Amino acid sequence: MYQLMLETEAPVLVKWSELYSVGIQHIDEEHKKLLDLLNELWRSMMEGKGRDHIGRTLEGLIQYTLTHFETEEVLMREHAYPGYEAHRQQHEKLTAQVRTMQAQYLGGHGTSARELMLFMQGWIVRHIVASDKKYAPYLQGAGGD
Template identity: 50%
Template sequence: MALITWSETLTVNIKEIDEQHKKLIAMVNELHSAMGSGKGKDVMGKTLGGLIDYTKTHFAFEEQLMNKYAYPGYISHKADHDALTKQVAELYTKFQVGKTLVTVEVMNFLKDWLTKHIQATDKKYSSYLNGKGII
């Protein structure tokens, strides 16, 4: 069973970003599935590493749009991105050296952060960008 299911409550009405969010959700679900089926550390590490890399790419895309169109909440939004990137990088480092595992708590953190970030923070910039003709 998927940890996160895509629904209209997660859409930001910007096609490219919605597609990226769907991919992020699929990657979180893939990590959750790997954890639930007891996949080895190598598989878990590769999946987590891929999720981190794609998240950075996604954040850069969002930030470029916000910056290009002078979104007034850019600085605080980028700070949210930077904080998550730092947290997940620390988690990944601990995972790689065997100091932590991908647990239900980690999965719930990722799920909660992603869904809340999309539904609250991303919807703010999406309304602004939609008003600038970005869909």
């Protein structure tokens, strides 16, 4: 039911909200770009693109996610953020899960593009709100902001 509504009515999968802001401009920009890439994947699916096209779009999203994790981890190390190790492990776990799902999708068994996309969307938004926001007070003013 929920998925059907998403499929037929939502113009985009996920919209940026100020609630997602961590108060560090260049991190917010990266998060916005992540949501843009999720929406691009969403559009590819809505337009009925094939596995090749969706696979490439998905890989672009995953690559950018890894780049973004690196940005955060470098900043957290520079500022000796006490929650660094736990946070890094969350990034690592997501990466492993997504790579497994991606392989299943590309292999044509186990995971659909929609499942993968909704999983990433849910994870990214929850992670920003529950975890990324926690490092903000330690990193504020960092990274040329």
